Amino acid sequence: MILSALLTSVGINLLLCILFFTLYSILRKQPSNIDVYAPRLVAEGKAHSSAFSLERLLPSPGWVRRAWQLSEDELLSAAGLDGVVFMRIFTFSLKIFSFMGLVGILILLPINYVGKQLNAFDISDLPNKSLDAFSISNLEDGSKRLWVHFVALYLATGVVCYFLYHEYRYISLKRLDLFYSSKPQPHQFTILVRSIPKSSEGTSSDSVESFFAEYYPSIYLSHTMVCRTSKLQGLITDAKKLYKKLTDLKSDAHAQHKSRRSGFLGLWGQKVTLVDHYGKKLEDLEENVRMEQSDVSLAREELPEAFVSFKTRYGASTALHIKQSDNPAEWVTEIAPEPSDVYWPFFYATFLPRWISKLIVIVATIILTLLFLIPVAFVQGLANASQLVKWLPFLKGILTIAFVSQVITGYLPSLILQWFLSIVPPIMKIFSSMQGYISNSEIEKSACTKVLWFTIWNVFFANVLTGSAFSTFQFFLDFKDIPQTLAIAVPGQVQMSLRIYLFFPSF
Known part of the structure; x- marks a missing residue:
């Protein structure tokens, strides 16, 4: 890829950022979007609609300055510890990026560019230079300038480790302070006990009572058995969805007067307003929930799982x-x-089904990661104009147009790859929900871990190796030359991979 293609990609992304900031600045001020952009004010009853003014239709960047000027204590009280950690991630990334950017631009790029391994130094033709001229692959074999790269690498590692330690220590202390200053929550006194062994002398509830009363007599408080309530959970889920829909209708003055027929699919029957129709359906669902709760209490189909509560948080721990x-x-x-x-949904699975599901999810994740090599290889083919013409000769005429060539090789690969990457988090969340986790937060944490490893593989391995293979495809014909070929091709390919993820962030 040439430098002008990179600058084209940067310019397009900057224009898109300005467009999105402008749209957000306008949309956030519209009364119809107040539920989206100010849900806390709506919940607290502080939101109110004002008269129309021209200022609503004009972008105002003042919200960016106010967002950054917000103190950490104000952010903690408004958004909680998660909001503080989220902003700390941004500041941490800016620190690392600033340091790496200064070292790379002021030290490494000039040293690489004056190398003679790939081409001679010609500052007049700088926009048409390949980015390989700015990589370590442009240094001569045995050059003493390689020591600068080694020193920069160790220095960068030390700086990153220092910032990571500082941030981790700060957030840990902040979390402890918040824990000690907040009121105790019931779940902090409770643990979940699974795979309770069956007893011939009594029920699972009796086994839990006798077990914890014997081994934890001074701290054991009570327990609650988990019963099979799959039908009840479905009714509660439907009631929540219907309640949300009814709440949205009541908050919209125009939607309150909408009507439909009460018959099947609204095709026949008496005309009723949507508020009355959904209100009647919600009442019926609530009655069904109460009846199902009675049936569950009478049947009491206990599972070998229980929530056990203790007198102190230390006892539960x-x-x-x-x-x-x-x-x-x-x-x-x-x-x-x-x-x-x-x-x-996966709460009732026993040890063996959960273990099998975890194994299946691991295999499915590996298969997905390997299948992702297909779009990655395609993207790397687009990023190399010479190879693209070689494999698709009919594009030769189009690629002779400078701007079209810069867009295809500089921006289109990032766009296509990020589109493929956008479908990865939902798939990983589905995989994590099949692993037997009992909380939504654990599912999200597991999905984030999978996405992290997936991204690391695609940034540092798949993207680099497929690009190297695309640029030197003939190395597959002689396996003994693979290490030497990769050692030459990979350094020049790394800058392409980092460009895709730095100038077009994923998630």
């Missing part, structure tokens, strides 16, 4: 970390999630 049985598949303890965070 002690029971959580102590091995309860010689058999690792029995009396398994886990942290109890918050009531609103419980994920019920």
